[in-house]
Amino acid sequence: MSDIPLLFHSLEHDEPFKKCLTCNRDFGELDEPFNITKVFKCPESVFEYPLCLSCKRDTFQSFSDESRNRLRYFSEDKPRLEERRERLANSQNYGEWTSECLQCGIPLSKVTDYSIACMGFGNHMVFDPFPMMVCSGCEQTAQKLLSKTTRDQWDKFIFDNFECPPADALKPDGLPMLV
Numbered sequence: 001m002s003d004i005p006l007l008f009h010s011l012e013h014d015e016p017f018k019k020c021l022t023c024n025r026d027f028g029e030l031d032e033p034f035n036i037t038k039v040f041k042c043p044e045s046v047f048e049y050p051l052c053l054s055c056k057r058d059t060f061q062s063f064s065d066e067s068r069n070r071l072r073y074f075s076e077d078k079p080r081l082e083e084r085r086e087r088l089a090n091s092q093n094y095g096e097w098t099s100e101c102l103q104c105g106i107p108l109s110k111v112t113d114y115s116i117a118c119m120g121f122g123n124h125m126v127f128d129p130f131p132m133m134v135c136s137g138c139e140q141t142a143q144k145l146l147s148k149t150t151r152d153q154w155d156k157f158i159f160d161n162f163e164c165p166p167a168d169a170l171k172p173d174g175l176p177m178l179v
Contacts, residue, residue, distance in 0.1 A: 030122075036120060
């Protein structure tokens, strides 16, 4: 574990994230990990959110069975994930972990739009499989796996939790994923 780097701090508040977006519990007092996700369009972060593991799990459970199964299949059982785990096993350099797409392996230097995510516990970042980067191409592929019910549920999550999400993040196949 290492301190959560500035890249995963809140741009809106110019400090580390302190509370879960949905339940408002303080990360310093949680006895469970939390995730921070940021969406980048070109070089700029346009969307960011922190979720405790319980809220992330609840949100994922609200998705249809069909969508959850498709997303699991899309995300798991890839030989490159095990290769990545072995290659980076001794690294606590977040730049190495986010240098290529978790799904397809395209280098970060070759993409302009992508999402990154890390897992934290207290004020520390946890490694393996986080931190991670997912390119916009793989996010769009994942979006196509979602049922209409799940897309509607995800839309509701976005609109319930953000006063004014950036327009680019809300294009039909550009919604940020629950990474």
